[in-house]
Amino acid sequence: MTARLEFDQLQSSAEALRRSLSNRLMYGVGKDAVTAIPQDWLHAAALAVRDRLVQRWMVTTRRQYEQDVKRVYYLSMEFLIGRTFSNALLALGIYDQMKEALADVGVDMESILDLEPDAALGNGGLGRLAACFLDSMATLGIPGFGYGIRYDYGMFRQQIVDGEQVEAPDYWLRAGNPWEFPRPEVQYRVHFGGRTVRRDGHVEWLDTQHVNAMAYDTVIPGYATDATNTLRLWSARADEELDLSAFNQGDYQRAVESRNISENVSRLLYPDDSTVAGRELRLRQEYFFVCATMQDLIRRYLRTHSTLARFSDKVAVHLNDTHPVLAIPELIRLLVDVHRMSWDEAIGNIRRVFSYTNHTLMPEALETWDVELLGRLLPRHLQIIYDINAAFLDEASDKGAHELDMIRRMSLVDESGQRRVRMAHLAIVASHKVNGVSKLHSQLMQHDIFADFARLYPDRFTNVTNGITPRRWLGQSNPPLARLIDESIGTKWRTDLTELAGLRGLRGDASFEAAFRAAKRCNKVRLAQRAKLRSGMVFDPDALFDMQVKRIHEYKRQLLNVLHVIVRYNRIVADPQRDWVPRVVLFAGKAASAYRMAKTIIKLINDVAVKVNNDPVVGERLKVLFVPNYGVSIAEMMIPAADLSEQISTAGTEASGTGNMKLALNGALTIGTLDGANIEIGESVGQENIFIFGNTAEQVNALRAAGYRPRQIYEENAELRNALDQIRTGFFSPDDPARFSEIFYTLVDWGDHYLVLADFAEFVAAQEAVDRRFVDMPGWTASAIANVAGVGQFSSDRAIAEYARDIWNVKPIDMG
Ligand SMILES: *Cc1c(COP(=O)(O)O)cnc(C)c1O
Numbered sequence: 063m064t065a066r067l068e069f070d071q072l073q074s075s076a077e078a079l080r081r082s083l084s085n086r087l088m089y090g091v092g093k094d095a096v097t098a099i100p101q102d103w104l105h106a107a108a109l110a111v112r113d114r115l116v117q118r119w120m121v122t123t124r125r126q127y128e129q130d131v132k133r134v135y136y137l138s139m140e141f142l143i144g145r146t147f148s149n150a151l152l153a154l155g156i157y158d159q160m161k162e163a164l165a166d167v168g169v170d171m172e173s174i175l176d177l178e179p180d181a182a183l184g185n186g187g188l189g190r191l192a193a194c195f196l197d198s199m200a201t202l203g204i205p206g207f208g209y210g211i212r213y214d215y216g217m218f219r220q221q222i223v224d225g226e227q228v229e230a231p232d233y234w235l236r237a238g239n240p241w242e243f244p245r246p247e248v249q250y251r252v253h254f255g256g257r258t259v260r261r262d263g264h265v266e267w268l269d270t271q272h273v274n275a276m277a278y279d280t281v282i283p284g285y286a287t288d289a290t291n292t293l294r295l296w297s298a299r300a301d302e303e304l305d306l307s308a309f310n311q312g313d314y315q316r317a318v319e320s321r322n323i324s325e326n327v328s329r330l331l332y333p334d335d336s337t338v339a340g341r342e343l344r345l346r347q348e349y350f351f352v353c354a355t356m357q358d359l360i361r362r363y364l365r366t367h368s369t370l371a372r373f374s375d376k377v378a379v380h381l382n383d384t385h386p387v388l389a390i391p392e393l394i395r396l397l398v399d400v401h402r403m404s405w406d407e408a409i410g411n412i413r414r415v416f417s418y419t420n421h422t423l424m425p426e427a428l429e430t431w432d433v434e435l436l437g438r439l440l441p442r443h444l445q446i447i448y449d450i451n452a453a454f455l456d457e458a459s460d461k462g463a464h465e466l467d468m469i470r471r472m473s474l475v476d477e478s479g480q481r482r483v484r485m486a487h488l489a490i491v492a493s494h495k496v497n498g499v500s501k502l503h504s505q506l507m508q509h510d511i512f513a514d515f516a517r518l519y520p521d522r523f524t525n526v527t528n529g530i531t532p533r534r535w536l537g538q539s540n541p542p543l544a545r546l547i548d549e550s551i552g553t554k555w556r557t558d559l560t561e562l563a564g565l566r567g568l569r570g571d572a573s574f575e576a577a578f579r580a581a582k583r584c585n586k587v588r589l590a591q592r593a594k595l596r597s598g599m600v601f602d603p604d605a606l607f608d609m610q611v612k613r614i615h616e617y618k619r620q621l622l623n624v625l626h627v628i629v630r631y632n633r634i635v636a637d638p639q640r641d642w643v644p645r646v647v648l649f650a651g652k653a654a655s656a657y658r659m660a661k662t663i664i665k666l667i668n669d670v671a672v673k674v675n676n677d678p679v680v681g682e683r684l685k686v687l688f689v690p691n692y693g694v695s696i697a698e699m700m701i702p703a704a705d706l707s708e709q710i711s712t713a714g715t716e717a718s719g720t721g722n723m724k725l726a727l728n729g730a731l732t733i734g735t736l737d738g739a740n741i742e743i744g745e746s747v748g749q750e751n752i753f754i755f756g757n758t759a760e761q762v763n764a765l766r767a768a769g770y771r772p773r774q775i776y777e778e779n780a781e782l783r784n785a786l787d788q789i790r791t792g793f794f795s796p797d798d799p800a801r802f803s804e805i806f807y808t809l810v811d812w813g814d815h816y817l818v819l820a821d822f823a824e825f826v827a828a829q830e831a832v833d834r835r836f837v838d839m840p841g842w843t844a845s846a847i848a849n850v851a852g853v854g855q856f857s858s859d860r861a862i863a864e865y866a867r868d869i870w871n872v873k874p875i876d877m878g
Pocket of ligand 1: 692719722
């Protein structure tokens, strides 16, 4: 019999919060008002908020058990969450009350918000998508668990020193993490290495080494609902016994060292946004996390069910890209070798349970693992993969795939050269649904990289266009605009973003348009102040703020943007008296630490900035700024201040993009290619409110097939030639004239793989159209409003509702 507990029901008035603050500072942090530093107040405030989340968490968990719900497990190597404090206050509806409570004890809330470190357990879009999805699952009441790794070191901090990226470690846990609950009682063993022995029907995996995975839970609040979910992250813990033999031999140092080595598995996030070099530690990470997760979900299922018979009715597992694909052989291993299910029954379960999201069309970014490495680290899993492959190839041949070439292309094992397992193929074969992340991407996926599979399994492929959470990306990041929208059409947009369509009726309303412009200006002033503080640079808030903020990558084509900046600069110098539209061109983004070209691009941007910003002829007409350390919190500050959103990837390379959605939601107009979700954004906001340019995906293929010749474009376009020659001859790098010669040759002589030169002329023409629209301020404002009004469908709530209905087959819980 469970004891009946009595605890305080916490209220949300400022008075109740002030009392909680004092209690939490005293009993939670161990300080009083005299000794507390600002960090302590933040900690105490976070604990006071967390207490209120826990109340809801308990209610939700109880409801889930009572209703024996089907649960979704969202597996992702990355969760790019950012800060939690403001988000939780807004979800609970206690932002103003907390501000008042803190003011009562003499603390200015705005000033402590910046002390919270970003939880940067992700690289970019993929990790941020996972974070937006957690927010939406909770808000919609979908019983969903996020599962991932609690990296000690998140995404590196980027410093810019002499124009170059310098990486610093991000030990985000330094001041403790008030949002998580360590669960030392929830630990699973994760084995590596060893050998396998077959015994009637199942296999034993022997002579392994192991490390333990310990759970840390974070509450994920839904917005304006009692529903909450859990993000469970695994941290590696060495086994005490493991060290004992060395310890007993008196070798204390070796005992501690081996402990450190096995705990390395959750030490750091790989700072690479798509291709990770085939590092053994990365493979260990991937297995570590899915192994603990699969054990945990079986245990949770068996707590309320006596057999595994209805497992697939109650469990959906989603794979965010291929990084967690080892969950498939791991679940088979657990079902067959540990729970003694038959192979056929296990395979049937797998196909009902798993689904997979593909995030890239670039073949070089598709994950594969060396068979030798897999066999050494995970011998049982390699056997299972071979068995799945054999059954799959039989099935494919039954369905008419006899052609040897096709079999070779589809096999789970790439036999050309050093043998490698193709993780995407394993995911497709073992899942019941595979989705792309925008209409274009899903089409190309089925017609291009996975065409053979799409023919074999036509019903398996589908699309769910990405989305973003309006709570963080408008409500939290853009208070002036959020307030204006609340006053104009009410507050329902926060949970139904299509409500923003109501703003269309306000176009032409002069007072609304003026207020809309004022909100944008307020955000631009805020950003300009920050920039002045951090970089000393002064710029005019009435200039056009042109923003490209995202990972630095050749396919995203920051170089195309830089080329336009250089041409604009040359034009201004040649004719300074023309009526130039003043522009501030802002860049931000990190380069993977081993990606040399991306780092050179950062240096080029900064060298061009030095030249442009210090040329007295140019003055306010053009400014260039690279904002360091792009991450969620910097994004929240920059995006609301944008007038123009640069979404200029080579058509067919950006699977969806989500930065494009955030910027449009904040009233920026897009200049972009027909790539990823840009296409759908154009359809939604109206083609007259977006600047589309450049070759389509189809034209890109045709160009390449016909033999693309960038040097010819270079020779025929004098302005472009001049800009490229300036890059090559050290005009921007007089201290090291050859610094950027590799950029020149990549574009002009080595094939220009991303077709920068092919799209250049149209890009510059589109930029001229941008200028013309911007001087017509009423016209620009009307377009900006049309963007906000039209992006409702890009809410992650819509995306999650589609996943729940079409892929996971789960329903929201009844909160009573
Ligand atoms: C949204 C977001 C991204 C993704 O941006 P894209 O333009 O879609 O590549 C990357 N990093 C952060 C911090 C983000 O918030």
